[in-house]
Amino acid sequence: MSLIDLVMQYVGTPALEKIAARFDLSPAMVERAAQALLPALAGGLMTHAQAGSLPAAPPAEAPPGSDAARAHGNDVLGAVLGSRDASRSLAQEASTQTGINVDTLKKLLPQFASLAAKATSNAHAQGGLGGLASQLGGLL
Template sequence: MALLDIISQAAGSAAIEQVGARVGLTPAQSRAAAAALLPALAGGLKRQSGNSDLGGLLAGLSPATAAGAAPDLGNQILGQVFGSKDVSRTVAANAATSTGIGVDQLKALLPLLASLSAGALAAPRAGAAPAAQGGLAGMLSLLDQDGDGDPLNDILGMAGKLLRR
């Protein structure tokens, strides 16, 4: 399941537009910005899925609290996910090039999307099996690229690709 789908399911379809409005984006710009920023964020979350510091930030987070969170929480999450502000800046600059949206607005949006993503991943989702709801299970569902309910084969596939490089 794609990160945008997880956010929409957990926080509602208007969540992206609401956080985009906080940095002055129109609904269409918000969707375009999310489409450009979320793949890098999802990739970073996948790489850090076993990080206990990131797990601590996710604990107790919900879509509602994450959507209204101050950028500080999002910046903490980005620090865990990307490791440095330079990576966040590069992600925003690349998204600015592909969307035509100002890099400053995208840099301001990125921590809000990080908070929203973390809240969505930490939240139980309707229709999910009880053992596969929220928290770490939300991270595991993001890792399950083929949607078969078993992220281990996808993790092993990613590891195999890394080893072949």
């Protein structure tokens, strides 16, 4: 299972639709961006899960598309990718892959990181590390 599948299972299409509406993008474009960006986060999230330091799910007051979700996502990106340069590089690679403007991807990346933290936190809570590892195993 890919991280995008995990996000869709635990967060759902409405979350991507909220992000699309917030940034005035089509849902198809947001999904394409998610498919390009989320796999890069899977390995880092699994590493943190194995170390017992999985980034926390976003608080209830950080719904998808919100400024609070962006702030939470930036914290997750810092923990998972380690630097702003890594985030910028990821956005640039995804832009080349998808044709989506790099500035748009830079705005979407924290939103997706927040969703990924929520999805992995939910999967971990339901199945433990083994369940999360089996769900993300195809990416590692």
